[in-house]
Amino acid sequence: MRRKGFEEHIVTEILERYAEVGLIDDAVFARAWVESRHRSRGLSKRSLVGELRRKGVDPDFIDAAVEQVSDEDEREAALELARRRYRSLAGQSDDAVLRKLVGMLARKGYNSGIAIPVVKQVLAEAESDAAELLDENAHFE
Secondary structure, three states: OOOOOOOHHHHHHHHHHHHHOOOOOHHHHHHHHHHHHHHHHOOOHHHHHHHHHHOOOOHHHHHHHHOOOOHHHHHHHHHHHHHHHHHHHOOOOHHHHHHHHHHHHHHOOOOHHHHHHHHHHHHHHHHHHHHHHHHHHHHHO
């Protein structure tokens, strides 16, 4: 409304009225945003906080909304992201995969304390899957 040239007192009155009737609720918005962006995009708590701050949401509402994402939820989201991305990197060296996956997770807001162990787990799973496949194929020879 400000960009459209409305006077400040009019903008304030409208926003206050919307809040009174429940059309504007930052707490509900923040919770829904966190749920949606964490589930669909796998964003870390840190990224979610940044997005909500840029949208002008009150810090108290941000903190409450982000608390709904547990450390385990965050780790599982990072693990799922890394597993999905690994499929397109299979066949590259472990060092290259590690670097690329950790970088991807960093861009999603995950710190190295989460990203590195998650990527190492994905690499270990891939190695284990490959060993099982070799064992299965050896039985057919």
